[in-house]
Amino acid sequence: MVEAIWMMGGLGLVVGVGLAIASKIFYVYVDPKILDVEAALPGANCGGCGLAGCSANAEAIVAGKSAANSCVAAGPEVAQAIAVIMGMSLEAKEPDIALPGCTYGVADADTKFVYDGLSDCRAVALLNGGMKVCTIGCLGLGTCARMCPFGAIVMGPKGLPVVDEKRCTGCGTCERVCPKHIITLSSVTRRILKEYTTEDCTTPCQRACPAGINISAYIGAVAEGDNDRAVQIIKERNPFPTVIGRICPRPCENECRRQYVDEPLAINFLKRYAADQEMAQGKHVQPYKAPESGRRVAVIGGGVEGLSAAFFTARIGHSVTVYEAQEQLGGLLRGAIARYRLPMDILEWDIEGIKEMGVQTETGKLLGRDITVVDLLAQGYQAVFLAVGGWDSRLARTSGKEDALAAPGCHLLIDIAKAGSPGYAPLKLDGHVVIVGSANLSPQMIQRCKELGAQEITLLVREAAGDKHPGPALVRANAGIGRLYGQGNDLEAVELTDLSSGATEKIAARHVIFAAGRVPELVFIPAPAAPAPEGAPAATPVAGAWEALPPYKQPAFHQEIGLMAKGDVLTDFSAAIKAIAAGRRAAASIHRLLYNLALGLPNNVVAPETLVQNVHRVELVPLNRRQLMPLSDDKQVAQGHELEKGFSSAVAKTEAERCLRCGLICYRRELETSTQKMAVTG
Numbered sequence: 001m002v003e004a005i006w007m008m009g010g011l012g013l014v015v016g017v018g019l020a021i022a023s024k025i026f027y028v029y030v031d032p033k034i035l036d037v038e039a040a041l042p043g044a045n046c047g048g049c050g051l052a053g054c055s056a057n058a059e060a061i062v063a064g065k066s067a068a069n070s071c072v073a074a075g076p077e078v079a080q081a082i083a084v085i086m087g088m089s090l091e092a093k094e095p096d097i098a099l100p101g102c103t104y105g106v107a108d109a110d111t112k113f114v115y116d117g118l119s120d121c122r123a124v125a126l127l128n129g130g131m132k133v134c135t136i137g138c139l140g141l142g143t144c145a146r147m148c149p150f151g152a153i154v155m156g157p158k159g160l161p162v163v164d165e166k167r168c169t170g171c172g173t174c175e176r177v178c179p180k181h182i183i184t185l186s187s188v189t190r191r192i193l194k195e196y197t198t199e200d201c202t203t204p205c206q207r208a209c210p211a212g213i214n215i216s217a218y219i220g221a222v223a224e225g226d227n228d229r230a231v232q233i234i235k236e237r238n239p240f241p242t243v244i245g246r247i248c249p250r251p252c253e254n255e256c257r258r259q260y261v262d263e264p265l266a267i268n269f270l271k272r273y274a275a276d277q278e279m280a281q282g283k284h285v286q287p288y289k290a291p292e293s294g295r296r297v298a299v300i301g302g303g304v305e306g307l308s309a310a311f312f313t314a315r316i317g318h319s320v321t322v323y324e325a326q327e328q329l330g331g332l333l334r335g336a337i338a339r340y341r342l343p344m345d346i347l348e349w350d351i352e353g354i355k356e357m358g359v360q361t362e363t364g365k366l367l368g369r370d371i372t373v374v375d376l377l378a379q380g381y382q383a384v385f386l387a388v389g390g391w392d393s394r395l396a397r398t399s400g401k402e403d404a405l406a407a408p409g410c411h412l413l414i415d416i417a418k419a420g421s422p423g424y425a426p427l428k429l430d431g432h433v434v435i436v437g438s439a440n441l442s443p444q445m446i447q448r449c450k451e452l453g454a455q456e457i458t459l460l461v462r463e464a465a466g467d468k469h470p471g472p473a474l475v476r477a478n479a480g481i482g483r484l485y486g487q488g489n490d491l492e493a494v495e496l497t498d499l500s501s502g503a504t505e506k507i508a509a510r511h512v513i514f515a516a517g518r519v520p521e522l523v524f525i526p527a528p529a530a531p532a533p534e535g536a537p538a539a540t541p542v543a544g545a546w547e548a549l550p551p552y553k554q555p556a557f558h559q560e561i562g563l564m565a566k567g568d569v570l571t572d573f574s575a576a577i578k579a580i581a582a583g584r585r586a587a588a589s590i591h592r593l594l595y596n597l598a599l600g601l602p603n604n605v606v607a608p609e610t611l612v613q614n615v616h617r618v619e620l621v622p623l624n625r626r627q628l629m630p631l632s633d634d635k636q637v638a639q640g641h642e643l644e645k646g647f648s649s650a651v652a653k654t655e656a657e658r659c660l661r662c663g664l665i666c667y668r669r670e671l672e673t674s675t676q677k678m679a680v681t682g
Helices: 002-025 032-040 054-062 076-086 121-128 143-147 173-177 188-193 204-208 215-223 227-235 241-247 267-280 304-316 344-356 373-378 391-398 413-418 443-451 576-594 634-638 649-656
Strands: 097-100 111-114 153-155 161-163 183-186 296-300 319-324 360-363 383-386 410-412 432-436 456-461 474-477 479-487 490-498 504-508 511-514 522-526 545-549 678-681
Touching (some): 032 054, 032 076, 054 076, 097 161, 121 143, 143 153, 143 173, 173 183, 188 304, 188 576, 204 215, 215 649, 227 241, 227 267, 241 267, 267 649, 296 304, 304 319, 304 344, 304 383, 304 576, 373 383, 373 545, 383 576, 410 413, 413 443, 432 443, 432 479, 432 504, 443 456, 456 479, 490 511, 522 576
Parallel strands (some): 111 678, 296 319, 296 383, 319 360, 432 456, 432 511, 456 474
Antiparallel strands (some): 153 161, 383 522, 479 490, 490 504, 522 545
16 A cells, blocks of 8 residues: 555656656747737637637737737727737727628529539539629628628528628628628728729729729619719719719710610719709718728828819828818819809819818918928828829919929929029029930930039930930930938939839939929828847837838729839829829828838739620610700800709609619619520539
8 A cells, every 4th residue: 555655656756747847848938918918808709800719819919910909899998908908009990891792693693503412602613613604793602691700691582692780890701701702891991992803793884984983883872762872872982973973074884785775874964963962952972981090191282183082081081181272172173174064163062072071171382382291291291192283283373483392302394494494493403313204305405404403314214215315314214213212301312113123223313303294193101210120129210201102003004113104194184083083092092001001903903904704785675765965055055054954853763774783794684584594403
């Protein structure tokens, strides 16, 4: 018995010593902060954050890979408690809501395939791609509904997912399990930042619209008599619906599928109708707005692009002020369009709607004379967007006789040509001057830069230089400017990009001269601190230092690099709707820069040359001619009436009901026959 006790005791001692040694060898340190964060989390382990439970999320939060408010099962008080633990401030989080992106369910599809024994969308997609007609459409098996951890999704009577917004937490589970990406997270910010890709169900008219308005959705609202909803949908992408309803060149109508039956839908006239109804009731209908972020943005230029950029930036949640040189906002819309086409009360109405979104404005402030980019950054603006227009806009602001610098060190070529001549202010150059132009630039202009004090000149051209030698200048072919660097009111350097290899280099420069008719759109931000060596304390940003970058390119030219690339505007926009689209892209770029997110577009962005599914024939739709716009006669126009009178409610409803309610390749057919639908066993 005693021997047994000694044996057990000895064994226990050996095991204890072994465990003690193992604990030293295999000891895992757990950061107390991780334990505190995990304790603050609700412990639901729902996976809604995209990670494997609350422990993983706590580690990600402490590591800076997840936000303090990343838990979708917790309320704002939990996020605030975590922020206190982390020693950080917390911005209001805009809620995400799951949004189905398919128009027609399986029940309404022309051709569908039955997969015996399979009930999961992912398995069906892997087997044979799902439906054999539409590569994007919903498969309708309800995987998203079954996988939703909060019971926020059910399959509706049309075979499409229906989201309960009160239950949806925006966890993204449905988005992750949908093999066709037809259900995605949506929010004000996401929608403003979004460019259409080949994974989206888009209509031909929507793809043709420079602003990307969801045309079939607002026309459907008009057909149902819900004009307020129609205006909200339009303003998702266009803050000037009443103006554009009168002056748009209507590229959308060129792509309308209704033309395969009779005539394209009167898309723009229906936009005008809905906007006119809003104006008639004397109250602006506004789209949704994100919570205030506490970040401040200045927009220079109160034309269509600048006001649009301000509108979308305000909707994202940032505080925006627009500075305009003229005493009135609106830019060239005030003088370039006849009053019988665009009365000024119409323009004022849309501008008031933009202000109502929270946009502050200051007029009579000329950039370079009354305000500067550097002053605005010093006042606490985290970004300054330049949308000063082209030379024709400059004429309106300064009669062309002031070189009021739009940006530090930036000039138009005409400033150089006219400097010091009668009625024009003198101009002095110094140091290295970079000219963004072409190999055909006159050697006399190079010499003129020398006369004004340039010590070194580099001419950047995007094409091969050939045999031309424009005077005493170094020619850099196949190169573009991607970024400007400066300190205070001085330009110090530019970033050059080799357009073939993508390689970049930073070269000293005191001036940049643009041979085109405008200074390009630029977003100025305070320069970040230089990276500190490993182990050294973080560096402090240099006071007054700044960087300037162009917004990302429009989808048609998303592969282009640098300022004044192919597709960039050389003078004022050819259509206001294009300026609106540029304003939204600017707002998206500003937001990305504020949060250190990359600029640029995905490779599968929809551009005019992108191959997408489409139809070139429409069947089983009866003829139904387009409604005509009633016009004023010459006498009425002379008395101040608009040329186009606008649609009545009855005419608008009749025209809106002509819409085929298109999807990617689907559309509403007026006739139902037994031969329209067939089921094939796959």
